[in-house]
Amino acid sequence: MSDKSSLIDLLSMAEPKPELRLKIIRGVEKLTDICFKCMKCTSGCTSMKLLELKPHIIVNLVRMGFVDELVSSTMIWDCSICLKCKERCPQEVSPVDIILALRCEAVVRGLEAPEEYRSMLTCIMENGLAYREKKRVVEGVEYDRVKLGLPKIKGPKETFMNAMFMVFGEVLG
């Protein structure tokens, strides 16, 4: 693996950048090295059947340093986070954790992330929860917490917002 020049993808002319191998969760970088490509992750993958996601390819692209290409591809958003790959891997590589780390890297770089995730983040910053309180309508009847006799939701204090800004400062800074 010392001479990376032989790894240049001749179709896209993409060059590997081994220094970019993910360092977001400690240990991920080391983990990709022990994959022996048995493809148990891909053969059981929930998203393989529908979206042709191939976790073993993602693991090995990270291993070779093609991180730029992965974070800007849409395939990292195809994962259903069902944890089957993590459960099945004989080497305990956990492709799902690598995919999640790639998603986070894409967000840090300001690349496109699905709208729904961004709205969940906004919602958490505003009221602490990932969704807004909704009325549930079943057969034309509206139900909410008051009507069902459920207690009011206790939201976070103002200090929560400061703490969240600290968290994002940690990562970006």
Next chain:
Amino acid sequence: MKISVYWGCLTLTSEYACELSTRKVLSELGIELEELSEYTCCGHPMKSINLTAALYLAARSMALAEKNKTEILISPCSKCYETFKWAEDLLKKDESLKKKIDNILKEENLSYNGEISIIHMIDLLYDYVGVEKLKEKIKFEFEGLKVAAHPGCYAFRIDGKTGLKRISKFDALIEVLGANSIYYAGKLDCCGGNLRPSRPEAALTLAGEKLNSAIEFGAGCLVDFCPHCHEMLDYRQEEASATIGKKLKIPVIYYMQLLGISFGIKPEELGIQLNKSGVEELIKKLNVF
């Protein structure tokens, strides 16, 4: 027994039936629920955006639960359970990461010491309450009812062998009610809930295929625990069946609701009116009221 409860965003903001039935059934079993003083997201969706934020959010709720001085923290939502276990594990393993999180928690006068045990709902019912105690409480049995159990990924794909045992524990909890937990293809498959934010149609296809398989194998109803799975299989059942081009109709009910009915609790108190998938017909068929 007094335990802390973390409801989870979806339960608090729209899956009200989950909260209603859990409150009612646990109080019937003599379990007192201690609420957290504040509720914020468990951090699961943030795993796709910022892992430090996800870790902080999970640690924050666990720290609030520790303040309650109870030994156990439960969540009816399997996603929240998985996130807490993930954070617990990561903070135990990585000291420098724990220091970073501790620093931010201090900002809010909180501290997380890793003292609280996080228990899954299935384990709570099977190990802590026990099948014998459930049998004492059960007034009505559902003989002949074929149940398709949906354990949901986050209930059993973590914790190694302990996790896998939850599949058979769930089956046992259904058999206690006198019903049959049947085999159906794709029993352990994903409901699609986690794919919905990024690939909504693929997510609905997964839910649709799951429901279709349960019907093909002759299930009278599908039983689940997690509010995220329930939303996909019950609330979005029509959308899911339209996505795979079929007309599917199968009652989907929370295990807590089914257990409550067998205890003789009125369906309205368990939030049955909130289920969209025709559970009223199922209850008529069960012939208990």
